[in-house]
Amino acid sequence: MLRSQSGFCTVLSGGREHLCKLRGRLKQGRQRSRTVAVAGDRVSFRLVADAGGDTPSGVVEAVLPRDNKISRSSSRRDRGRKEQVLMANLDQIVVVQSVRQPAPMKGFVDRLLAAAEHYGVDGLLCLNKIDLDATAAADARWDYYAGIDYRLLRTSAETGEGVDAFHEALRGRISLLLGASGTGKTSLLARATGLELEVGDVTEKTGLGRHTTTRTELFPIGDGGFIADSPGIRGFDPWEVGTTDLLNLFPDFLAPAAECRFTTCLHRDEPACGVKAAVQDGMIPVWRHEAYLLILGDLEASESERGPRRRKRE
Numbered sequence: 001m002l003r004s005q006s007g008f009c010t011v012l013s014g015g016r017e018h019l020c021k022l023r024g025r026l027k028q029g030r031q032r033s034r035t036v037a038v039a040g041d042r043v044s045f046r047l048v049a050d051a052g053g054d055t056p057s058g059v060v061e062a063v064l065p066r067d068n069k070i071s072r073s074s075s076r077r078d079r080g081r082k083e084q085v086l087m088a089n090l091d092q093i094v095v096v097q098s099v100r101q102p103a104p105m106k107g108f109v110d111r112l113l114a115a116a117e118h119y120g121v122d123g124l125l126c127l128n129k130i131d132l133d134a135t136a137a138a139d140a141r142w143d144y145y146a147g148i149d150y151r152l153l154r155t156s157a158e159t160g161e162g163v164d165a166f167h168e169a170l171r172g173r174i175s176l177l178l179g180a181s182g183t184g185k186t187s188l189l190a191r192a193t194g195l196e197l198e199v200g201d202v203t204e205k206t207g208l209g210r211h212t213t214t215r216t217e218l219f220p221i222g223d224g225g226f227i228a229d230s231p232g233i234r235g236f237d238p239w240e241v242g243t244t245d246l247l248n249l250f251p252d253f254l255a256p257a258a259e260c261r262f263t264t265c266l267h268r269d270e271p272a273c274g275v276k277a278a279v280q281d282g283m284i285p286v287w288r289h290e291a292y293l294l295i296l297g298d299l300e301a302s303e304s305e306r307g308p309r310r311r312k313r314e
């Protein structure tokens, strides 16, 4: 399934796109209807009439079990925390960060790569706009990620440098592009695939600073691969990550953490912490540890926020 919009969805089958309705049974329960079928879902559907054009030509009978899914918390104040599924059955998350314009935000790349770990998909880091600042582009900090678990690409959608490697990395896989607004996600995708896409971000244009209205849409890229662009996101609050899970989302912290005195160590203020020792020894860069602490703080804040809010609603 390529995309869904208010009760309809577009299903790709036999090389053709079919606009389908969701079978009534699937839509039961308001809560669930938004995420019952999302981009990347495999569905079984029945053709009704092939009228062509925008007329629905099928009915989705069932959504097949998902290999995985990526969800975030949508925290609309009055309605409480809800799971918002963005996409299903993906192979990798491609994090796009620009060298400049916008400059990297502290901990942002780390947060998105941690999300890839959380969802059990590959994380690829694409450093874009290398044409703007060769020195910043060559910064060894980026190579640190390549030394852990992640593939690293340096690209310019402007000059085309690295774009072939980018395209190659998408081949045959289902990918999701994530990154702040303006980092060049849409430009890279357009340049690599030849798809006609609108450059310049939606959230930027509406100026509302909202990041919750993510509509994820999959584009077939012609060689068995699919890719979803996403509107720029300001933050990312993966569904159901607790403070104690965070360590497992930093693969480079695992070995040093085995040396921590306390099994409950959060690697912040605790004595005899293996992770902090690794930072002191230069094995883990200071900025990487700071990124971890930043995310940890955010998780704690949202955990403590959740409690009172839930009680108030009852």
Ligand SMILES: Nc1nc2c(ncn2[C@@H]2O[C@H](COP(=O)(O)OP(=O)(O)O)[C@@H](O)[C@H]2O)c(=O)[nH]1
Binding pocket: 128, 129, 130, 131, 132, 155, 156, 157, 158, 159, 179, 180, 181, 182, 183, 184, 185, 186, 187, 188, 198, 199, 200, 201, 232
């Ligand atoms: N100099 C330079 N500009 C770029 C590059 N990639 C994208 N841009 C520009 O950055 C702006 C935002 O690009 P866009 O693709 O819309 O970013 P998105 O929000 O991540 O989808 C546009 O003005 C692009 O022309 C690049 O590699 N180098």
Ligand SMILES: [Mg+2]
Binding pocket: 185, 186, 187, 198, 199, 200, 201, 202, 229, 230, 231, 232
């Ligand atoms: Mg875009």
Ligand SMILES: [Zn+2]
Binding pocket: 257, 260, 265, 266, 267, 268, 270, 272, 273, 274, 275, 276
């Ligand atoms: Zn520790």
